[in-house]
Amino acid sequence: MDHNTISRFITITDVEECVDNILGSEPLDTVARRLQLSASEISFFTYSNVLRKLLVWKQLYRLREDVDRFYSDQSQHNRAAPPDNQSPLHLEAFEKAFKDINDACGRPFGRGRINYFLDMGFAPGGFSTWLLRTNPDANGVGITLSPEASRIWSQVDPQFRPRFQENHGDIRRLAAGDISINVPLGGFDLVVANVSVMLNENGLEWKDRVHLVYAQLVVAFRYIALGGSLVISLQAGPFIYIVDILDVLRQCFRTTRAVKPKFQRRRSIAYVVCQDYISSDDTRRSFLRRLELGIQYLGRTDIHSDATSGTSGMPRISGLTDERLLNAESRAYIVSLLEPVWQRQLEAIQEHYQKILGSGNELAARGTAETGTVAAARAAAAAAAYPGEGIIETTTLSGHEGKAQA
Ligand SMILES: C[S@@+](CC[C@H](N)C(=O)[O-])C[C@H]1O[C@@H](n2cnc3c(N)ncnc32)[C@H](O)[C@@H]1O
Numbered sequence: 323m324d325h326n327t328i329s330r331f332i333t334i335t336d337v338e339e340c341v342d343n344i345l346g347s348e349p350l351d352t353v354a355r356r357l358q359l360s361a362s363e364i365s366f367f368t369y370s371n372v373l374r375k376l377l378v379w380k381q382l383y384r385l386r387e388d389v390d391r392f393y394s395d396q397s398q399h400n401r402a403a404p405p406d407n408q409s410p411l412h413l414e415a416f417e418k419a420f421k422d423i424n425d426a427c428g429r430p431f432g433r434g435r436i437n438y439f440l441d442m443g444f445a446p447g448g449f450s451t452w453l454l455r456t457n458p459d460a461n462g463v464g465i466t467l468s469p470e471a472s473r474i475w476s477q478v479d480p481q482f483r484p485r486f487q488e489n490h491g492d493i494r495r496l497a498a499g500d501i502s503i504n505v506p507l508g509g510f511d512l513v514v515a516n517v518s519v520m521l522n523e524n525g526l527e528w529k530d531r532v533h534l535v536y537a538q539l540v541v542a543f544r545y546i547a548l549g550g551s552l553v554i555s556l557q558a559g560p561f562i563y564i565v566d567i568l569d570v571l572r573q574c575f576r577t578t579r580a581v582k583p584k585f586q587r588r589r590s591i592a593y594v595v596c597q598d599y600i601s602s603d604d605t606r607r608s609f610l611r612r613l614e615l616g617i618q619y620l621g622r623t624d625i626h627s628d629a630t631s632g633t634s635g636m637p638r639i640s641g642l643t644d645e646r647l648l649n650a651e652s653r654a655y656i657v658s659l660l661e662p663v664w665q666r667q668l669e670a671i672q673e674h675y676q677k678i679l680g681s682g683n684e685l686a687a688r689g690t691a692e693t694g695t696v697a698a699a700r701a702a703a704a705a706a707a708y709p710g711e712g713i714i715e716t717t718t719l720s721g722h723e724g725k726a727q728a
Contacts, residue, residue: 328385334676341378350374357381360630362562365648370657373560376668383671388678413477415585416448422583423553424452427595430551431512432456438463440503440510440545442493442538443517445469447478453512454482463503463510465489465496466517493517497537497617509547515539515554528629529620532563532636536620539567539639540613543574543606551575551597558582558592558663563633565647565656568594569640570609572655574601582663587670592663612639 331337344353354364357377366373383389424431436457441450444464453460468490469475476488491501515538518531526534535556542552552575557564571578576598583593601609615637640647 325385325387328382329387331382331386331679334672334679337379337382337672337675337679340382341375344378345374353378360561361634362565362644362648363560365653366560366657369653370661370664372661372664372668373657376664376671379668379671379675383675386678389675392678408475408477410477413446413448413451416446417452418448419583419585420449420452422585423581423593423595426581426583427579427597430597434459436460436512438506438510438547439512439514440505440541441465441514441516442541443467443515444478444488445472445474445476447476449514449516450478450486451482453514454478454485460485461506462486463489463505465491465493465503467492493541494533494537497540505545509545509550511547511550513542513546513550513552515542515552518555518557528632532629532633533617533620535563535567536613536616536639539570540610540617543601543610543613546599548599550599551595552599553593553595555591555593558590558660558667560656560660561629561633562644562647563636565652566638566640566642568656568659569642569647569652571596573640574605574609575599578659580659580663582666587666588674590667592660594659608641609639612637612641 327340331340350368351364353374354367357367359367359377363377367377420431431453434457436453437460439450439453439460439462441453441462441464443466444450445466447464450462450464454462462485464476464478464486466472466474466476466489478486478488487504489501489503495501496503515535517538518534535554538554542554546552552571554571556567558580568578571594575596578594578596580592580594582591616639619636634644638644638647646652
């Protein structure tokens with residue numbers, strides 16, 4: 323599929339027909355190879371119709387030049403924001419996202435149910451604001467990069483400061499024991515891990531991305547209370563290291579589900595909500611040990627491979643072989659967990675595709691030559707249709723484990 327064919331689509335039906343054609347005319351593993359999927363993704367691609375559609379739609383979406391322009395305009399817009407930009411847009415969007423996550427799980431985190439929470443990557447502070455507001459007796463500890471390093475400031479309302487300790491530091495250093503935070507006796511009853519959302523924008527490599535996820539898991543396992551909950555944002559693609567993590571979470575918590583709030587809906591991100599931590603100290607120790615081994619592996623300077631081969635050689639936290647992680651039972655579990663997230667992302671991409679095609683057709687109908695100004699106006703109009711998604715939607719486009727992994 324090339325840019326020329328894709329640029330000739332006029333209506334969403336053209337795209338739908340093309341997707342059906344791609345999926346219907348060749349064996350699935352040939353299509354999967356063309357999409358350059360990893361072995362783990364291929365085993366899910368041949369199993370889940372929703373994932374198949376999502377990955378082909380994504381490919382046809384990201385190859386369009388006007389989609390590309392839309393994201394680079396958004397990215398430019400974000401970069402142009404003044405460094406001390408304190409607009410509440412993102413704070414409010416994250417606050418609303420946490421409300422959505424809570425609603426999707428039967429509201430376990432509000433109305434005074436939380437006493438002590440830890441929020442990793444807390445700034446600008448939407449999640450913590452929601453937790454402090456809806457749990458009037460809760461105390462929180464947050465850790466995030468310093469504003470100098472991240473250009474993201476805490477906007478947690480000063481009224482909450484007596485109940486919220488803000489720490490600046492790299493989560494990897496906390497996991498390594500180089501810095502510390504205050505931990506309540508018995509641990510936190512809720513741990514939130516949302517550091518890995520904007521990594522592509524920060525130009526991090528796959529190794530750093532996986533390292534950040536592992537570091538957050540180390541901190542979570544170290545400080546979570548028995549019976550506690552973990553909300554962690556993870557890539558929604560069925561990469562082998564994600565399948566491994568989901569297996570571990572399934573073993574450690576009584577319930578695990580994946581949620582996709584409206585915010586960030588086109589991104590390949592799932593919020594995995596795990597409730598009722600049940601691991602014994604021995605199990606906790608063995609997962610912590612394997613996470614450390616994984617972090618050491620990632621730190622080795624001789625891994626120059628891409629994410630696909632790099633993550634395929636990593637020690638697994640679950641201690642299971644890849645064959646076992648991808649067996650029929652495990653695959654059925656992962657699909658039941660992630661398919662609703664894939665479906666929501668697919669619908670969001672289809673919706674945006676339709677908008678992009680609609681505005682292109684409108685311009686063509688008016689016989690307007692597309693100048694930079696018109697393109698920018700169109701991107702701004704499209705962005706206005708998705709308020710609050712700007713900072714993170716810019717990194718939506720990469721698809722598989724071998725690329726940048728959005
Ligand atoms: C998407 S934002 C999180 C938004 C937040 N959950 C909220 O509710 O407002 C990601 C955060 O992770 C932080 N971050 C990125 N890398 C980090 C690291 N290595 N250690 C600690 N925080 C990090 C960023 O500075 C940013 O504040």
